[in-house]
Amino acid sequence: MSKYILALDQGTTSSRAILFNHEGHVHGCAQQEFRQIFSHPGWVEHDPDDIWQSQIDVARQVMQECGAAASDVAAIGITNQRETTVVWDRATGAAIGNAIVWQDRRTAGICDALREAGHAELFQRKTGLVLDAYFSGTKVKWLLDNVPGARARAERGELAFGTVDSWLISKLCGEHVTDTSNASRTLMFNIHTLAWDDELLALLDIPRSMLPRVVASSEVVGHTHAALFGQPLPIAGIAGDQQAATFGQACMRSGMAKNTYGTGCFMLMNTGADAITSHNNLVTTVGWTSGNGGRADTTYMLEGSVFMAGAIVQWLRDGLGIIQSSAEVEALAASVPDTDGVVFVPAFAGLGAPHWDAYARGTIVGMTRGTTKAHIARAALASIAYQTVDILSAMQNDSAIQLEELRVDGGASRNDLLMQFQADVLGVPVIRPVVTETTALGAAYLAGIAVGFWRSQQEVAAQWRMERRFEPNMGNDERAQRLRQWHRAVERSRAWVE
Numbered sequence: 119m120s121k122y123i124l125a126l127d128q129g130t131t132s133s134r135a136i137l138f139n140h141e142g143h144v145h146g147c148a149q150q151e152f153r154q155i156f157s158h159p160g161w162v163e164h165d166p167d168d169i170w171q172s173q174i175d176v177a178r179q180v181m182q183e184c185g186a187a188a189s190d191v192a193a194i195g196i197t198n199q200r201e202t203t204v205v206w207d208r209a210t211g212a213a214i215g216n217a218i219v220w221q222d223r224r225t226a227g228i229c230d231a232l233r234e235a236g237h238a239e240l241f242q243r244k245t246g247l248v249l250d251a252y253f254s255g256t257k258v259k260w261l262l263d264n265v266p267g268a269r270a271r272a273e274r275g276e277l278a279f280g281t282v283d284s285w286l287i288s289k290l291c292g293e294h295v296t297d298t299s300n301a302s303r304t305l306m307f308n309i310h311t312l313a314w315d316d317e318l319l320a321l322l323d324i325p326r327s328m329l330p331r332v333v334a335s336s337e338v339v340g341h342t343h344a345a346l347f348g349q350p351l352p353i354a355g356i357a358g359d360q361q362a363a364t365f366g367q368a369c370m371r372s373g374m375a376k377n378t379y380g381t382g383c384f385m386l387m388n389t390g391a392d393a394i395t396s397h398n399n400l401v402t403t404v405g406w407t408s409g410n411g412g413r414a415d416t417t418y419m420l421e422g423s424v425f426m427a428g429a430i431v432q433w434l435r436d437g438l439g440i441i442q443s444s445a446e447v448e449a450l451a452a453s454v455p456d457t458d459g460v461v462f463v464p465a466f467a468g469l470g471a472p473h474w475d476a477y478a479r480g481t482i483v484g485m486t487r488g489t490t491k492a493h494i495a496r497a498a499l500a501s502i503a504y505q506t507v508d509i510l511s512a513m514q515n516d517s518a519i520q521l522e523e524l525r526v527d528g529g530a531s532r533n534d535l536l537m538q539f540q541a542d543v544l545g546v547p548v549i550r551p552v553v554t555e556t557t558a559l560g561a562a563y564l565a566g567i568a569v570g571f572w573r574s575q576q577e578v579a580a581q582w583r584m585e586r587r588f589e590p591n592m593g594n595d596e597r598a599q600r601l602r603q604w605h606r607a608v609e610r611s612r613a614w615v616e
């Protein structure tokens with residue numbers, strides 16, 4: 119009887135592999151950071167070979183360190199940084215260039231042109247997405263238009279496109295697939311029919327032959343090459359990292375939501391079988407597809423994505439040098455009672471939901487001669503919480519759901535000061551679970567359910583345990599006054615790049 123599920127969590131800054139046991143506890147973990155490539159202002163790239171090599175290295179490392187044999191592993195679940203785009207040669211398996219990362223802004227002009235031609239509503243209606251450089255579609259177009267010879271090769275059927283899940287699976291087992299949650303982030307996928315859309319492909323000028331086969335998030339899609347782990351292992355779960363975290367947080371019912379505080383902040387609310395169209399600049403996305411993979415087996419979500427969250431703390435550390443480690447930000451921010459009027463808008467990579475302004479830039483306002491690094495650190499943490507408030511109010515307007523509690527995870531959710539402030543300005547309790555590796559856990563659950571390691575969603579949901587609950591403790595007047603000030607500062611950051 120196999121003892122573990124192996125989750126591969128390919129994130130923006132590192133690749134992780136985690137072995138989970140039947141109780142959903144972490145048995146072992148290995149992690150490797152890899153290179154971030156910033157060759158032009160606003161560009162962010164990864165070398166696809168670094169992605170693959172770091173991921174397979176940590177997978178083998180965790181097995182070795184735990185003394186686990188391939189026969190101890192019931193299945194592999196894969197979860198990944200989403201939208202990041204890889205194009206490779208089908209015959210050789212070699213990428214035609216670097217991966218264009220989700221944070222990369224180079225295709226903002228392509229999005230502007232599509233919007234000016236009046237196509238925004240069509241893209242939103244079919245894909246649930248906003249026309250923004252964040253999503254994969256315009257990144258594929260850019261590669262075809264800018265890598266010499268790529269378009270002709272694509273038209274001859276020689277090239278394959280994939281998000282990071284597809285890239286890893288093609289290396290692991292030779293299949294060219296993606297799941298519905300990853301497909302729903304590409305601007306090419308109709309989330310209502312669960313199929314690639316020819317009208318959108320024509321607008322983006324992308325040949326259909328490049329696209330992967332779409333599969334459910336919880337099904338066996340192939341077996342790894344025997345040489346990789348000593349014997350073939352089934353790949354049985356795939357989900358984009360934010361959807362996987364929602365599953366790992368056991369937000370299985372409509373109206374439940376989680377927020378992940380990593381590099382960026384991603385809040386997802388389960389809306390069940392309803393793909394709710396946002397009127398407040400959120401995106402509608404596939405959470406996961408189980409069972410037979412049809413629409414009836416699909417759970418939809420509303421999502422708000424914020425581009426800079428924990429990354430602001432990294433900037434305080436590496437850019438300003440006012441802290442030595444991310445964890446130190448809490449003590450520095452707590453050394454002053456408030457920000458003394460300083461407001462920080464971290465639009466370093468433009469603003470994501472609900473503002474969608476690719477041309478906004480980072481701004482610190484309200485400084486006086488009395489301003490210290492502690493006020494700036496506190497304002498940086500506050501900005502993470504305020505961005506989350508903007509997302510939740512948009513979500514509540516779109517769905518008419520009043521959130522009862524917000525489940526949280528991700529590196530910055532360890533910060534108690536931030537979590538208390540988050541509960542205060544949201545006016546909603548914030549709840550942190552015992553297992554905060556929710557992304558990998560969600561992928562493990564999706565894979566484990568597909569192979570019978572766990573029986574059902576109900577069984578895995580019952581494993582979720584709370585570690586700490588933060589109750590809101592701020593008056594309505596103070597909350598309103600702070601949010602008014604935040605929104606004035608956001609206005610000042612907007613449309614800065616000409």
Ligand SMILES: Nc1ncnc2c1ncn2[C@@H]1O[C@H](COP(=O)(O)OP(=O)(O)O)[C@@H](O)[C@H]1O
Pocket residue numbers: 129130131132379380381382427428429430431432444445446447448528529530531532533
């Ligand atoms: N105590 C802390 N307070 C605030 N931010 C933190 C703290 N610890 C880590 N972080 C931030 O959390 C992020 C790392 O979280 P993680 O979930 O690993 O991110 P990702 O998966 O996006 O790489 C970093 O940006 C880091 O600066």
Ligand SMILES: O=P(O)(O)OC[C@H](O)CO
Pocket residue numbers: 128129130131198199200201220358359360380381382423
């Ligand atoms: O790799 P992460 O955890 O920063 O997540 C990235 C998101 O999937 C981008 O949409």
